[in-house]
Amino acid sequence: MTVKELREAPKLAPLYAKALLPHSGGGGLPDTEYVRAGVEFDPAHVAAYNQVCGFRLGDELPVTYPHMLAFPLQMALMTQPDFPFPLLGMVHVANRITQRRPVRLTDTGTVRVRAENLRPHEKGRQFDVISEYTTADGPIWTEVSTYLRRGGGEGGGKREQLAAPAPKAIWRVPADIGRRYAEVSGDRNPIHLHPLTAKLFGFPSAIAHGMWTKARVLAAFEGRLPDAYTVDVKFKLPVLLPAKVAFTSWQTGGGCYRGAKRLDEGRWSGGGWAFELWAAKKPKPHLEGTITPPDATPNPR
Structure with a gap:
């Protein structure tokens, strides 16, 4: 594997400009890992992120x-x-994060970031981007982001549509949340920023970042997690902005199923x-x- 060591975070604006250029691509995923050492946290940036996403300081x-x-x-x-x-046209379909201990300011x-596991999907091909954050304690945070490239798949039958469960909370998602999240994350994909730019990619309005x-x-769940x-998620239909969304949750005992005991209070x-x-x-x-628990078998993709 080729390791590319970076002294600072890549500038995102030139990378988005690069993504707009014609792309020939290659046959398989590159055997390359990007590494950036000596990474520290900016308390002001963390505070801005927490505010946009609803976390406490x-x-x-x-x-x-x-x-x-x-x-x-x-x-x-x-x-x-x-x-x-x-890059443009890829769909973020799933994201799994494992935390071995809390990451602290x-x-x-x-x-470290690398790509692996290119495989077929019913709607095209998908692959994983693996990201790790390592300290003197070893790898304490690992993320697997699964991306789908549509086209060339065998298709799949129409899946059963379940009825929406009774919500525990209703949240209003403002029209500018895409721009606000882009400001703190640097993820300025045009589908998130404005209805006009989102329409260029087939969306009726801007959509929230997954x-x-x-x-x-x-x-x-803040204050109730070990x-x-x-935490493993699958992204379904996009949140068209502005939106009103319904959140629900329930406790599970070794498996995830509807009708389990609903989550009210208590810890792990x-x-x-x-x-x-x-x-x-x-x-x-x-x-x-x-x-x-961090050693549990992840949900199948």
């Missing part, structure tokens, strides 16, 4: 925050000439949790996921 970072460190390296990797797919560590929806859901866990109890985010007015799912 504290010395322990939200489990989704290290994605901010990995994202520029992911962009650098996926805009290289030998990457098999152009005082930590200094190394971020990682914002995951963070917003996890903010609802130090170590895995040996099983786990499942959660879903739906459109509040129509039975359209936006996101589903689980929170499990």
Whole structure:
């Protein structure tokens, strides 16, 4: 494997410009790992992120925050000439994060990013981008982002549409949340920024970032999670902005199923949790996921 060591985070604006250029691509995923050492946290940036995503301020970072460190390296990797797919048009379909201990503001560590596991999908091909944050304690945070490149798949039958569950909470998602999240994350994909730019890519309006929806859901669990866990989500239909969404969650005992005991209060109890985010007015799912012990077998993709 070729290791590319970076002294600073890649600038995202030139990478987005690069993504607009014609892309020939390659046959397989590059055998390359991007590495950035000596990474520290900016308390002001963490505070801005927490505010946009609904987290409280504290010395322990939200489990989704290290994605901010990995994202520029992911962009650098996926805009290289030998990457098999152009960046624009790829769909983030799933995201799994494992935290071995809380990441703290005082930590200094190394971020590593690589791509692997290119495989067929019923709608095209998919692959994983693996990101790790490592300190003197070893790898304490790992993320697997699964991306889909549509086209060339065998298709799949229409899946059963379940009815939306009774919500525990209704959230209003403002029209500018895409721009606000882009400001703190650097993820300025045009589909998130404005209705006009989103329409160029086939969306009727701007859509919320998938990682914002995951963070917003996890903010609802704040204060009730253990130090170590895995949170695994599948992104379904996009959240068209502005929106009203319905959140629900329930405890699980070794498996995730509807009708399990709903989550009210209490901390980790040996099983786990499942959660879903739906459109509040129509039975359209936006996101589903689980929170499990860190060594539990992840949900199949």
